[in-house]
Amino acid sequence: MSSFGIHAGQFIYEGQPVQIISGAIHYFRIMPAYWEDRLLKLKACGFNTVETYIPWNLHEPKEGVYSFEGISNVVEFIDIANKLGLFVIIRPSPYICAEWEFGGLPAWLLEDSNMRLRCLYRPFLDKVDAYYDVLLPKLRPLLCTNGGPIIAMQIENEYGSYGNDTLYLEYLKQGMIDRGIDVLLFTSDGGADHMLQGGSLFSEVLATVNFGSRPEGSFAKLAEYQPDKPMMCMEYWNGWFDHWGEEHHVRGYEGVADELNRMLQAGASVNFYMFHGGTNFGFYNGANYFHQYEPTVTSYDYDALLDESGEITDKYLAIQKVISRYIDLPSVTLPEPIQKRSYGTVRMTEQAKLFDQLDQLSEPVLRTCPETMEQLGQDYGFIFYKTKVSGPRPKSKIVLQDVHDRALIYLDDIYQGVIDRNNHDHSLEIQDHDIAVEIPEQGATLGVLVENQGRINYGWMLKDPKGITEGVRLERQFLYHWEIHTLPLDDLSNLAFEQIQECDTPVPTFYKGLFQVDEVADTFLKLEGWTKGVVFLNGFNLGRYWSKGPQKTLYVPAPLLHAGENELIIFELHHTLDPIVTFEKHAELG
Structure with a gap:
């Protein structure tokens, strides 16, 4: 049993002052076989603590169905950190942000259209309580008060950026205490008055601040509210993440190193967000909404101290040098470098067109109105709506009211174009980017394939149901009676x-190819000439690709490959002129 707490404005561990130098590593963005590699590199850099979120939607993917195996085995991750002599900070709050799908909230919460999120609303609290009844008993034996490495736990994340329901914060705090959590509890918020006022419980819970620069200003603001407790930056943003269609974010190490030096010199504690970013495998990338909807790319490289594949960067070396001015670096034998291989070109040899496979992927349901994914019990992926339209009708504008997030439109299975939530106009006037169709006398079948590109993970637009949220119109007239296929893939x-055949028009298609591997190693999949879609390797969803960039390769960790034959399936939404891909030794992120 050990004690970690606060005395005379300092963190105290076993009666001695301690300065926390922490780095964020998300176990759920890294193959479990690589957890120890990343944690060893963290310790070798001079860090004494690892911090991780716990995403609710990963651990309770369906209500009442829990997952704590494989990449979800948070207990094993903490055990490895403990074995290496690291402290652990855990952030198991219902909401985590983290550029993660729905900020870690499970999509099934939105099956209830009346759901109120992140406040003292009993139906939401009941779901949190059920989750905590399963999660927190797994963490309790790992607390430092029970001989484990967990020294602190977060009750909510950047809540002051969302709301001001301090009764809700009190409820979460008491729920942790009632379930035996007796380590230091904290909140984390931006260093602004309204954020600290809305997101903190100063008299009972440590408040920490998040920032990417000018630490003195944020710490000064925190001290106005909390003058007698340690200064800690719970998220020092030493890099940044990317949205599709933006430039890849890179931040030089000089400023990062200088700001760290100033924080350590002032006696403050810090958590690097991120130390190692990892990957948004599958459909778990989040999205932002400020002026428009902006989905996050598959890579979560973050321009961190370790790159997406875990390699040491110049930023790592610069930070290690700063830390060495304050402590003696631990004697750590770094693991052998992880091998990278170029497996060359792989040609897709088979195809399966989506519209021929709908019944193989899901049972259709009939509804009077289009319904959202959540209403139909679906969390991620795609959803296809189809209805018969009578004719004849003159050229008429198709209006989706509203679409979340990106819809491909078909008339009698012929591609008409894309409707995107960011630029779709509900008026009757036909603009250049609108889709308008003529319906022949015999009528036609209208099809709408909607992609969920990731639920919003931050801010006031957090409640983000997917699919068609209200209805479909031709001009003023709503269309009814739909056949719907959920496509979680x-x-x-x-x-x-x-066998692959030539196709004159874009049709969503699954392409399959087999390739041989003599020795497994990390590699990077480049999809030059492909447009937009999802890649599956040996049944594992690697994530999304999109020709608009900035990301041009998908990271393929060696544990996903087999010595011998491997299967690659690519779901391409639009078209590729030549169905080949290349496995390369290096990432291309911008």
């Missing part, structure tokens, strides 16, 4: 592939 085993 979590099982592709029933797809019926055939």
Whole structure:
């Protein structure tokens, strides 16, 4: 049993003052086989603590169904950190942000259209309580008060950026205490008055601040509210993340090193966000909404101290040098470098067109109105709506009211174009970017394939149901009676592939190719000439690609490959002129 707390404005561990130098590593963005590699590198850099969020949606993917195995095995991750002599800070709050799908909240919460998130609303609290009844008993034996490495735990994340319901914060705090959590509890918020006022419980819980620069200003603001407790930056943003269509973010190490030096010199504690970013595998990338909807890319490289594949960067070396001025670096034998290989070109040899495979992927449901993914019990992926439209009708504008997030439109299976939530106009006037169709006398079938590109993870637009949220119109007239296929793409085993054939018009298609690997190693998949879609390697969803960039390669960790034959399936939404891909030794992120 050990004690960690606060005395005379300092953190105290076992009666001695301690300065926390922490780095964020998200176990859920890294293959478990690499957890120890990343944690060893953290310790070798001079860090004494690792911090991680716990995403609710990963651990309770369906209500009442829990997952704590494989990449979800947070207990094993903490055990490895403990074995290496690291402190652990855990952030298991219901909401985590983290550029993660829905900020870690499970999508099934939105099956209830009346749900109120992150406040003292009993239906939401009941779901949190059920989750905590399962999660917190797994963490309790790992607390420092029980001989484990966990020294502190967060009750909510950047809540002052969202709301001011301090009764809700009190409820979460008491719920942790009632379930045996007796370590230091904290909140983290931006260093602004309204954020600290809305997100903190100063008399009972340590408040910490998040920032990417000018530490003195944020610490001064925190001291106005909390003058008698340690200064800690819970998120020092030493890099940044990317949205599709933006430039890749890079931040030089000189300023980062200088700001760290100033924080340590002032006696403050710090958590680098991120020390190692990792990857948004599958459909777990989040999105932002400030002026428009902005989905996050698959890579979560973050321009951190370790790159996406875990390699040491110049920023790592610069930070290690700063830390060495304050402590003697631990004697750590670094693991052997992880091998990178270029496996060359792989040609896709088989295809399965989506519209021929709908019944293999899901049972259709009939609804009077289009319904959202959540209303139909679906969390991620795609959803396809189809209805018969009578004719004849003159050229008429198609209006989706509203679409979340990106819809491909088909008339009698012929591609008409894309409707995107950012630029879709509900008026009757036909603009250049609108889709308008003529319906022949015999009528036609209208199809709408909607991609969930990631639920919003931050801010006032957090409640973000996916699919068609209200209805579909031709001009003023709503269309009714829809056949709907949910397409989570979590099982592709029933797809019926055939030899690749030429196609004159874009059709969403699954492409399959096999390739041989003699020795498994990390590699990077480049999809030059492909447009937009998702990649599955040996049944594992690697994530999304999109020709608009900035990301041009998908990271492929060696544990996902087999010595011998491997299967690659690419779901391409639009078209590729030549269905080949290349496995390269280096990432291309911008």
